[in-house]
Amino acid sequence: MSCLALSLQIANGSDILLQTREWFPPARALGALSAFRQTRRALASNKNSQAFGDDAYAAESIGDDPLAASSGQVIVGVESRYRVVYRLVNGIYVLGITVADHDNTVNVFECINIVNQAVSVIVTACRGVEVTPDKLSRKYAEVYMALDIVLRGVSNIRLAAMLASLHGESIAKMVHSAIDSENKIRGADTWTTAEVHSIEHQAGIDAFSNSRFELPPETLAAGDEVAVTLAPVASEQQDEQQTKPEEAPAENDPFAASDAINKPRELVGGFKKNKDPSATDLTSALAGLEVTTLPPPEATQSTHINVEGFEGNYGGVEFSNEQATLGEAFESFSDAWGGGLDVSEFVGTKKVPKPQGLGGLELLQTGPDVAVKAPAEGGAGNLENLLVKKTEMKGPEMYISEQISAEFRESLxxxxxxxxxxxxxxxxxxxxxxxxxxxxxxxxxxxxxxxxxxxxxxxxxxxxxxxxxxxxxxxxxxxxxxxxxxxxLTPLPLRVRLIKRHTGSLLSVMIQYASNPNLLAPLRDVIFILKLPVDPTLLKVSPKAVLNRSEKEVKWHVQEIPLKGTPGRLRARMPVDSTEEDEEIEVVGFVKFSVEGMQSLSGVCLRPASEGKTDFYEVNHRFENGVYMCN
Structure with a gap:
């Protein structure tokens, strides 16, 4: 065994990291590290004779000044003796611990190589030779996993891949570099491309291994029928053909005309004229044609479609509503459009009486009596209500238009x-x-x-x-x-919070909103729009809302938001079919509002240059939303 443990130790402090093999107890590794620290302190204070009793320690170390150079090795311990290979990198000792055998059973050079690889890891993690404990703490997880791989043995190619992925890709890319990492690195493909090709290759193998090339029974049956027609019918014909002398088949001219030229012309599809006079009825004429039957009487009635997934009945949509009278159609014009129309002028059993007079010339009469009757008869007095008297400008006007954008992530x-x-x-x-x-x-x-x-x-x-x-x-x-x-210092007119819960196949979303109590007037006609991830099949909302399936959004219209009070809540619940349980579903909400008043939202105001003068007139300011969203 070349190396039993790797450790990082501060020159004037405690241990930072310890990585051991599975069969080497960490307690023994800590004992070796403690003995190494005592040895350093003893040599630093020139207490060699007190620590070891004699100068036999010089034979166990390498170098003129042991533990003062940047690298070396030393044997520590009394009963359990270990050889510690060390390198000093800017106040951090990189230590490799192995057994202190003298029978050449330990490859010390391989242990030195592992320590050098560990030095490359920490230098790469700290982006230079200025290795400090603070820099190591920022990349502690990457350094820990990299030293674990280095301790178990790694080639130079895989070490280069690990050092390249230490800052760029994730830790999983560094840990799960497989046995064929050398082949991947020597090739031209990147890690991502190699993984994609591997997945596609495996998917292709699975698809071909599970595929079955079988003809359907209908095709086989049709082939059997054709084969029967091609087979010889009678054996006598076969005997005659066998008895006839074999004649050399005549060579066919490839440029000869087809035999279809000599056949008589027929109508399309072989249609022949039927000379039977009894077959002139409609049934024989329509034979072979598919005649569409008339719909039942219930199909001509009005169709009522309800909007599913919402609370209550919203009226639905009506089609082919021919039962409505003309009176209902004309009465839909309200007074805002000049009043309704008189239905009797268009529909009625009575004839419209002709006006008495000179055939339309009575409209040209003038006089006081006609002027009095005109408003009562024609309703011309109502036209005065339609005229909007626009106030003329007295002078130049100035106003402020503001647009506020905000993004809330949950409640932040x-x-x-x-x-x-x-x-x-x-x-x-x-x-x-x-x-x-x-x-x-x-x-x-x-x-x-x-x-x-x-x-x-x-x-x-x-x-x-x-x-x-x-x-x-x-x-x-x-x-x-x-x-x-x-x-x-930007004031927020409205605080919005979006909460999402995805439990199984059920997605629940709630939007909470609260108005700024410092506003001069409450917000009115505020629209909340919730972007859904998919087109919902079943949707339940509270309060009532409008669903736009083409845009995949739910829209609430809040008439007024009070300045003080409990926050408002908008809820939506829908089932979502997700292929992966860990798949993140994105739900975004937007807010639209527009306010007009005598003061701006930001507090910026316009004043005349000198008091008492009216150089301009300040009209109503306004502010509206920009990108006002929550996710």
């Missing part, structure tokens, strides 16, 4: 960012003409702003939060300032 906030844009809406060119819009304003509440960008073509900075605007009139809002907030 992973990423957050807020981008804001200050828009300027000038008077329309028709009203302003060639006059330019020019005024000054102040931006406050910028303590949380990380970056501030202004459009130099129309905005100039005056310092201390003052800005001056000068631009031509435009029909569209002009972005003049863009800014972003620091992530740690």
């Amino acid at each position: 906030l992973a990423r957050v960012g807020l981008m804001g844009v200050v828009y300027l809406r000038t008077l329309p060119p028709k009203t302003a003409g060639d006059k330019e819009t020019e005024f000054s304003f102040r931006v406050e509440g910028t303590s949380a702003v990380k970056r501030f960008v202004i459009q130099n073509s129309c905005v100039s900075s005056l310092g201390n939060g003052l800005f001056h605007v000068r631009t031509a009139a435009s029909d569209e809002p002009i972005p003049i300032i863009k800014y972003s907030l620091l992530p740690r």
